[in-house]
Amino acid sequence: MTGIIVAGSAVLFASSSFGAMTPEEVIDNMERTYEKRMKEIQDFTIVQENAGGMGAFAGETIIYQKRTEVGGKTIYKTRTETKMMGMSIVTIYDGEYNWSVDPVSGKAEKEETQRDPGQIWRNIDSSQTHYLGEEEIEGKKTHVLKIDDPFKVLGRPQAPRPGRQPGHQQTPPAEERLGRPQAPRPGMQPDHQQTPPAEEHLGRPQALSPREREDVGEVEAEGQLWISDKTWMPVRTLITTRSKSVEEGKETITIWKMTTDYRDYRRLGLLLTPVRIVVNITVDVPSLGEEERRQTGMMRQFMGGMGSFELEVTEVKVNTGLSDDLFDPTKL
Numbered sequence: 001m002t003g004i005i006v007a008g009s010a011v012l013f014a015s016s017s018f019g020a021m022t023p024e025e026v027i028d029n030m031e032r033t034y035e036k037r038m039k040e041i042q043d044f045t046i047v048q049e050n051a052g053g054m055g056a057f058a059g060e061t062i063i064y065q066k067r068t069e070v071g072g073k074t075i076y077k078t079r080t081e082t083k084m085m086g087m088s089i090v091t092i093y094d095g096e097y098n099w100s101v102d103p104v105s106g107k108a109e110k111e112e113t114q115r116d117p118g119q120i121w122r123n124i125d126s127s128q129t130h131y132l133g134e135e136e137i138e139g140k141k142t143h144v145l146k147i148d149d150p151f152k153v154l155g156r157p158q159a160p161r162p163g164r165q166p167g168h169q170q171t172p173p174a175e176e177r178l179g180r181p182q183a184p185r186p187g188m189q190p191d192h193q194q195t196p197p198a199e200e201h202l203g204r205p206q207a208l209s210p211r212e213r214e215d216v217g218e219v220e221a222e223g224q225l226w227i228s229d230k231t232w233m234p235v236r237t238l239i240t241t242r243s244k245s246v247e248e249g250k251e252t253i254t255i256w257k258m259t260t261d262y263r264d265y266r267r268l269g270l271l272l273t274p275v276r277i278v279v280n281i282t283v284d285v286p287s288l289g290e291e292e293r294r295q296t297g298m299m300r301q302f303m304g305g306m307g308s309f310e311l312e313v314t315e316v317k318v319n320t321g322l323s324d325d326l327f328d329p330t331k332l
Contacts, residue, residue, distance in 0.1 A: 023129040026143050026227055030121035033232040041270050042067050043322040047315035059083035061311070065118060066322045070095030076118045077327040092329050093117050099329035108332040115152060120234065123153040124225075132224070137236060141229040150223025150239045219243045228265075231272065236261050255284045268316035281307040 043066040050058040060083055065076040078093040092099040097110040116122045128148040135144050147153050219241050226236040241256045258281045262274035285292075325331060 020133065021131055021143060023124070023126045023131050023145060026131065026145060026232075027121050027124050027126060027129075029232045030227065034119060034121065037272060040319075042319050044269075044271055045315075045317040045320065045322070046271075046273065046313055048311045049314050051310050051312060058085075064322055064326050066324070066327060068095065075116060078117060079326050090332060092327055092332065094327060094329060097329070099332060101332050108329055110329065115155070117155075120153065125149070125152070128152075134229075135226060137226060140235070142226040142235050143229060145225040145227065147223035147225060150221055153225070154223060154237055154239060231265065233265065233272070234262055251287065252285060253287045255286070257282045268313075269318040271316055271318050273313060273316065275313045277311040279309055279311075283307070 043064070045065075046063045048061040048063070050061065062081045064079040064081075068075060068077050073095075075095045077095060078091075080089075080091045082089045087103075090101060093113070096112065098113050099108055099110050101107070102109050124145070124147070130146040130148075132144040132146050135142050220243075221239065221241045223240070224236075224238040225234060227233070228235050237260045239256075239258045243254045243256075245252050245254075258279065261278045261280075262276075263278060264275040265272060266275055
């Protein structure tokens, strides 16, 4: 069975110990320290380079963010520019919608969102969050939260494929489940930048045939967040999905795990940001028989080499007076 590749040691302390925190206390600390840390930052620009694994498909990524008021809330409008396999991909978050350009029609498209990609604490619903306890990662204390709906907090998949049941996510076709990852658009960092949406790591949905639509099943997902006890910023995130499907009368269970580590936090100018983001993806199909495992061995080896990538910050600029035109979706 394929495991998660995790750097550093980890020691878990039971959440039942005296003085354990609540999800509300963790969220409050995240909000308070965020507002204090960002109060003098009007705008900033971060340049990232991609290296290794799936990151080899992508070139430089530039993220622009600018403070504004939307619906009575302070948010940071976001523009992300990524070069990938000779193409330029641009997305905009304006506080209400995520905007992108359809690669076929060339027209700008919008998707309404209630998720703030920059202020992760706003996305956490305390009623769907559980405090698991304290854990040391590389010698530093963190608070561990279990998230019932990780896509709401860390990024929701795109529009469903045909035949999807309301309220459920569908299992990808067999070849996708067994490890046919697509190059991700590099994501953004916690607090000031968004964590890459899950579907960008696990592969984008493809159209299903009528027969496939009958065979796909539901996907169960859960997530975990490790929040620093010192900075109250994310140190690690984990999304686990378990899917069940039926192919030729046989049930197949697939388990995806995606771990993102935010490493080497530094204060660059006024901005505190992780200089390195390391993403590892594993997939396991425990229901496969010996012969099926042998047949998929090469694919699993491929996943071992391509199921990870790293982002490194190479430049940060703060309060340069970014133009509003950068965040105007009509100019995409």
